[in-house]
Amino acid sequence: MKLCIIKPPLPFGWTPVAPPILEYLAALTRKADPSVEIELYSASATPDVFDTLECDLAGISLLTPTAVPGYRIADGLRARGIKVVVGGIHASTLPQEAKAHADAVVIGEAESVWPQVLKDFRAGRLQPFYRGEQGPLDDLPTPLYGMLQQNHRFRIVNTARGCPYQCTFCTVNRYFGSRIRMRPIDDVVRDVDAIPGSLYINGDENIWWLGKQDRAIELFTALRGSKKKWMGFGSLAPVLSPQGSRMLDAARRAGMFTVWVGWESISERGLEAYGADRKVGVDRERAVRTLKDHGIDVSLFFMLGSRADSLDDYRRAVDVAERLGVSMHPSLVVPYPGSELRRQYEPYLYKDLGWEYYNGAYALFEHPDPAMTPEVRERRFYETSLELLSMGRVLKHMFEIPPSGFPHAHILSLTNQLPIRKGMKVAFEQWKASKRAVREKQAVSGPGAAVAGSPRAR
Ligand code: B12
Ligand code: SF4
Incomplete structure (x- = not known):
């Protein structure tokens, strides 16, 4: 079984900090089931791999600013028959929203439920929701530091x-x-x-x-x-x-x-x-x-x-x-x-x-x-x-x-x-350009006209 763990692109692109969830969830997986093959993807560094990525199960971590690109990646993988589990602070806060893009949602901390998720996936009976507990932290594995191949400077x-x-x-x-x-x-x-x-x-x-x-x-x-x-x-x-x-x-x-x-x-x-x-x-x-x-x-x-x-x-x-x-x-x-x-x-x-x-x-x-x-x-x-x-x-x-x-x-x-x-x-130049586009469009079509790529004509 092959698991891909994915961090969707961060709002301002690549950072020198390796997203901690990737190597940590890899360690939790290794602890629960050493036979699982694992690949890690920090999407800010590898935006183009998701159309061709091959795996049996994908785990995607969602913060609020990364939810939209995360859902896009999840939808694309599921369209190709890959099962998707999402987790993280955004998915946990809005599990119903997240479920629309995933086969299962892990609500809360992963430690107490991740082994069960992997077992259920293998048995072909993934549950829609898993609720993680706030347990003691006295047995956490060391993240598989160094497993993420991209050139992140900090762990x-x-x-x-x-x-x-x-x-x-x-x-x-x-x-x-x-x-x-x-x-x-x-x-x-x-x-x-x-x-x-x-x-x-x-x-x-x-x-x-x-x-x-x-x-x-x-x-x-x-x-x-x-x-x-x-x-x-x-x-x-x-x-x-x-x-x-x-x-x-x-x-x-x-x-x-x-x-x-x-x-x-x-x-x-x-x-x-x-x-x-x-x-x-x-x-x-x-x-x-x-x-x-x-x-x-x-x-x-x-x-x-x-x-x-x-x-x-x-x-x-x-x-x-x-x-x-x-x-x-x-x-x-x-x-x-x-x-x-x-x-x-x-x-x-x-x-x-x-x-x-x-x-x-x-x-x-x-x-x-x-x-x-x-x-x-x-x-x-x-x-x-x-x-x-x-x-x-x-x-x-x-x-x-x-x-x-x-x-x-x-x-x-x-x-x-x-x-x-x-x-x-x-970012400031792009923002100014989007404002100019709104103004030009409004000059032609009247106030309230929406412009593609621009949030709103406020
Ligand atoms: C370290 C940190 C950073 C680092 C590293 C981030 C990175 N590269 O991923 C830095 C400093 C770069 C950073 C930046 C930002 N951060 Co920050 N960050 C944190 C911090 C303090 C700790 C995160 C951490 O170390 N987690 C360790 C991992 C192991 O824990 P975890 O991800 O929560 O995962 C656990 C569970 O959530 C769950 N889980 C998570 N994902 C998944 C996925 C699956 C499949 C499963 C099963 C389970 C699961 O299981 C894990 C184990 O229990 C948190 C606060 C916090 N206490 O969480 C804020 C936090 C995550 N950051 C936040 C934000 C908003 C940002 C920024 C977007 C801020 C900004 N406006 O610029 C930026 C983004 C940077 C960018 N370039 O775009 C917010 C997110 C809020 C939200 N609702 O989404 C938080 C919660 C801070 C806060 N007080 O609000 N951040
Ligand atoms: S509630 Fe706690 S973690 Fe959040 S900003 Fe305040 S002191 Fe920091």
């Missing part, structure tokens, strides 16, 4: 699942549960040792939960032996806790050189509206400076254009980057299905926009400020992104990175930001 290691917070824009709490489940530290060290090369990413939603700093220190101390360097996502509140300084020293000595922080909103008002003040609710700027003082570079990720945001927030983002000497990466707000934010924004959603627009570059709902039309929000998003990524700023940032991160933090800051800048410029 991800996961050390925990679940989140106690409930930021309105996020579904991690609902999907993985509100209790944090930790993996045994020895298992994490084993996985890190198995990663090829000397760099990796900690893919946890948060590497140092508030109240769990002692566990973080224990983990980081154990990871020192690997001699590898890494980056990961971390929240700000634990940084200023009494154990914060000891924890950051342990992280840096364990090889951490950059932390990605969910800054989420430029204004405190926006942060409260997202309910994200619980996780970020400290003196944010002091926390960032503390991270840098401990030799860890900081990248801030934040959202623009929420119904609580103003146009002024776009400009203020640039001030924050300037003041703190960090790189900053905006997206427009996305009300993901299953999130509290989607429930709140339901009356305002632009219902004609499919999931392919849920990639952080489109205005997806009405804004109370009439000046913040979709076009203004989208244009200002591109302009702000490009200003934050201007060559001068990217180069200046080189001198603001803590010297202890040299050379990895410096090289990666350049090699990450320059391609994003290039991609953003191309």
Whole structure:
């Protein structure tokens, strides 16, 4: 039996990060049934193989921004008689929608049900839905790192699942549960040792939960032996806790050189509206400076254009980057299905926009400020992104990175930001062209005329 595991193309194309689900689901498969032949496909790198791909069963992982291309791949494979199972956060949130494109849907985490799916497939009795449990994480296999042949530079290691917070824009709490489940530290060290090369990413939603700093220190101390360097996502509140300084020293000595922080909103008002003040609710700027003082570079990720945001927030983002000497990466707000934010924004959603627009570059709902039309929000998003990524700023940032991160933090800051800048410029030009096309069409056919390839004439 041959299984193909597929990650549909990501919204902005190929990334240097190997999609973690591919090599991990491969490991779960090997554990359940070593006789299965496995092939992995990261569709951003191999867009053209799906018309000719041969396998008995395909497993496709779906995030919301990848759902539409994922369904397209699934429909094509099924038309050629290949059975398809889908899973992941989008398929789990909207299982009925996903079922229309698949023979079976795995809702939730795969571990408890994947062996049964494989058995049922072999016996010719796949069930329409399988419901995975949020079980303990003390027996997870090491992903088959290196099995994905495409040239991805980074592998991800996961050390925990679940989140106690409930930021309105996020579904991690609902999907993985509100209790944090930790993996045994020895298992994490084993996985890190198995990663090829000397760099990796900690893919946890948060590497140092508030109240769990002692566990973080224990983990980081154990990871020192690997001699590898890494980056990961971390929240700000634990940084200023009494154990914060000891924890950051342990992280840096364990090889951490950059932390990605969910800054989420430029204004405190926006942060409260997202309910994200619980996780970020400290003196944010002091926390960032503390991270840098401990030799860890900081990248801030934040959202623009929420119904609580103003146009002024776009400009203020640039001030924050300037003041703190960090790189900053905006997206427009996305009300993901299953999130509290989607429930709140339901009356305002632009219902004609499919999931392919849920990639952080489109205005997806009405804004109370009439000046913040979709076009203004989208244009200002591109302009702000490009200003934050201007060559001068990217180069200046080189001198603001803590010297202890040299050379990895410096090289990666350049090699990450320059391609994003290039991609953003191309996307902005395409966006401008689509707006021009709408205007030209409207000039000929009147307002409201739709243009192929353009989302809507708003
Ligand atoms: C690491 C990470 C990344 C990495 C790597 C992503 C990649 N290459 O795949 C990076 C930083 C590149 C990234 C980028 C993005 N990410 Co991201 N990311 C994560 C993060 C923190 C962890 C993912 C991870 O390591 N998973 C480990 C694997 C093993 O777990 P898993 O995929 O969930 O799989 C389990 C189950 O879901 C299930 N399963 C999943 N697929 C399948 C398939 C089958 C067949 C089966 C049976 C089971 C199954 O089984 C697995 C084991 O239980 C998650 C948050 C989270 N906690 O999940 C966000 C998350 C997945 N990201 C998200 C988003 C939106 C993005 C971006 C689109 C953001 C943006 N606007 O740019 C980008 C896309 C990048 C691009 N180039 O287009 C959202 C998705 C929301 C949604 N509803 O779809 C999440 C949930 C974050 C959030 N808080 O909302 N991301
Ligand atoms: S965004 Fe908020 S709710 Fe989502 S994982 Fe991070 S802290 Fe938890």
